[in-house]
Amino acid sequence: MSQTSLPVSPDRGASAAGAADAPARIRLIRPDDWHLHLRDGAVLRSVVMDSARQFGRAIIMPNLRPPVLTTEDARAYRERILSALRQACAETGEAPAFEPLMTLYLTDRTTPDEIRRASDCGFVHGVKLYPAGATTHSDAGVTDLLGRCRATLEAMQDCGMPLLVHGEVTDPEVDLFDREAVFIERVMQPLRQAFPALKVVFEHLTTADGAAYVTQAPGPIAATLTPQHLLYNRNALFKGGLRPHWYCLPVLKRETHRKALLEAATSGNPRFFLGTDSAPHPRGAKEQDCGCAGCYTARHAMALYATAFESVGRLDRLEAFASLHGPAFYGLEPNRGSLTLERVANPIPHDLPLGDEVVVPLAAGETLGWMSLDAE
Numbered sequence: 001m002s003q004t005s006l007p008v009s010p011d012r013g014a015s016a017a018g019a020a021d022a023p024a025r026i027r028l029i030r031p032d033d034w035h036l037h038l039r040d041g042a043v044l045r046s047v048v049m050d051s052a053r054q055f056g057r058a059i060i061m062p063n064l065r066p067p068v069l070t071t072e073d074a075r076a077y078r079e080r081i082l083s084a085l086r087q088a089c090a091e092t093g094e095a096p097a098f099e100p101l102m103t104l105y106l107t108d109r110t111t112p113d114e115i116r117r118a119s120d121c122g123f124v125h126g127v128k129l130y131p132a133g134a135t136t137h138s139d140a141g142v143t144d145l146l147g148r149c150r151a152t153l154e155a156m157q158d159c160g161m162p163l164l165v166h167g168e169v170t171d172p173e174v175d176l177f178d179r180e181a182v183f184i185e186r187v188m189q190p191l192r193q194a195f196p197a198l199k200v201v202f203e204h205l206t207t208a209d210g211a212a213y214v215t216q217a218p219g220p221i222a223a224t225l226t227p228q229h230l231l232y233n234r235n236a237l238f239k240g241g242l243r244p245h246w247y248c249l250p251v252l253k254r255e256t257h258r259k260a261l262l263e264a265a266t267s268g269n270p271r272f273f274l275g276t277d278s279a280p281h282p283r284g285a286k287e288q289d290c291g292c293a294g295c296y297t298a299r300h301a302m303a304l305y306a307t308a309f310e311s312v313g314r315l316d317r318l319e320a321f322a323s324l325h326g327p328a329f330y331g332l333e334p335n336r337g338s339l340t341l342e343r344v345a346n347p348i349p350h351d352l353p354l355g356d357e358v359v360v361p362l363a364a365g366e367t368l369g370w371m372s373l374d375a376e
């Protein structure tokens, strides 16, 4: 099978040749992942260490089945994550410090009281908006944000609780590739006019329209950027045939959008920060007549981001994007430890264990030019 290659030559970094002016190692303040799906049960046990080896903290998405609706649900899920981590550590002898930052799943019925409980508990750091039907496990999501959630949004604005947004309309009349741009007009702008002090994170931004909006909009807004949207355009979905492991939502866009996102990521603007959206699905759930959306990137996340930043000669801006802008927006201190990335050939496995099944990671079978060492 032919490969969908990265935008920069896949064997750079395999030797020092041709990279004389580039550093062999970079040391960053330990980064955080501001958008992560860890799932639950056996899948959680399989994936948690991949994130914990690199990231000090991660914003944990609440789209489980059933979803994480209340502060008590989030407390219980947090315990399951920490227990899965302890178990994984006992098996491998590693002990990376990792703090799950929990979120609630917003529904038409989330109450202002629940928001106040979440804000007081200290471990819930955001509330996630999934427009009903927009993405994986979003059927319990919001049907009409400004029609049904006003009191709850008011409480969030008062408490300083960020709203994390999957920014796509679900109107079947709107072309799949336009759903983010139309969301800005129909939902984001009215929302931010009604609640100008509400903190908003535009998750997994995929368009030049989104990058321009986040750059110029007044008030507290930021965006996360995934490795796949920085490295690939929509051709990757169809290269030599249909490629389900490049399929996520919002779907990859055309090259002009990828370039605008990479420019935003590497601009030094503190409104843009790292969020992998690593979203494991078993191989069989993606390779079928109606395959699931989501790319698995946790294992090699920092190597993927380094590849993207290096492609435009901006490795010097990786640390701020990965380790400083996110904590500043969320009102947290940067991590104390560090993470070192080494310029070395990093072959990405064809699959990885996922509970009783396997997951095919993004860029499986390719060789990246960077590898992250164990965090210190």
Ligand SMILES: NC(=O)N[C@@H](CC(=O)O)C(=O)O
Pocket: 037, 063, 135, 136, 137, 166, 247, 248, 249, 250, 277, 279, 280, 293, 294, 295
């Ligand atoms: N990004 C995806 O394609 N999938 C995510 C859901 C999401 O983040 O929208 C998942 O949970 O699988």
Ligand SMILES: [Zn+2]
Pocket: 135, 166, 203, 204, 249, 250
């Ligand atoms: Zn999403």
Ligand SMILES: [Zn+2]
Pocket: 035, 036, 037, 061, 277, 279
């Ligand atoms: Zn996601």
